[in-house]
Amino acid sequence: MKKSQKKYWILVIIILILFLIDQKFFLGESKARYNYDDSLLWILKPNLDKNINSKGFMDYEHEYEKLDHTKRIILLGDSFMGTIINSSLENTYPRLLEKMLNEYNLDYEVINLGVSGYGTDQELLMLKKEGLKYNPDIVVLGFYMENDIPDNSKKIFEVTEGELVENKKIGFKANKLLFKILSSVAGRSATYNMFTKYGGSMTHILIISGIYSHIPYYGWKIFEDLELKYLDDDVEKTKILLKEFQQVCEENNISLYILLIPSILEINNDIQTHNFTKPKDLNFEQIKNEIITFLEENNIRYIDLYRIFSEEKSRLYVKNNIHWNIKGQEIAANITFHFLKNSMYADK
Structure with a gap:
């Protein structure tokens, strides 16, 4: 040894x-919020509280069978899809998006399959294992660069000669x-x-x-203007996972959109200054531009929250937290709504 x-x-x-x-x-009983799952590693405990449904998702109940004349959007992502505001689902991104779509006389059902801590690897498995059962018309994949790329260093998948292979x-x-x-x-x-x-x-x-195949880089670390060991491998693996997402969606006649979620580090200069490094030492554009270039080259549509979030003067994140507050949830839902609405007309 x-x-x-x-x-x-x-x-x-x-x-x-x-x-x-x-x-x-x-x-006593376990206080854990999650059950073990052999493929996904962890899932929320069903019915753990009033905001978790019987299938273990931060959402209301949804039947697998889709009603006639109703279109479905599946949301996949991490804790950004499941941040509860004031102990209620009503002010969350999924519910606000559904409300905006239906107020515009678009009969849409938004189903949230996001799970805190998931990377793109687990989200791909969730789409295959659970998401396709709902027969969705659209998949919106939340992509939070600050931790989704390092999260993909888990050993769930291996890359062999450019191909994704489930690790058995x-x-x-x-x-x-x-x-x-x-x-x-x-x-x-x-x-x-x-x-x-x-x-x-x-x-x-x-x-x-x-x-993990190595200690993951989180937070401001991945934005350092330095070469980081393993980071290139994580980025390449992430690209392959996104291509696999595209393929699964195309095979099932599903429109795929990647929701690019900005980090509070990229939006708030005060946070940048107080995170053990100076803003001049950080390069927020490098990885983001690489991912956007990849999406454009592969004709994968994306919803970019960066510009509007960076121009907004109001606080968009919960205090002392990386997640959106009510205002952030509203703006993210509004941007997504307008993008989807315009895409629907463009595709006709």
């Missing part, structure tokens, strides 16, 4: 022992088993729940379990 592997397994054993001696592990290797199965065990233990652990108050999250369990 290599020295690095030995250190890794020693760390895992120590963490397991610490959790096991935590008395909360033996008492024994080593990854062992990683998933460890993730399942640690997730279950963490949900019952007072130690872990205390840890999450100080920056701990599911990401740490994923890293410890070996789910």
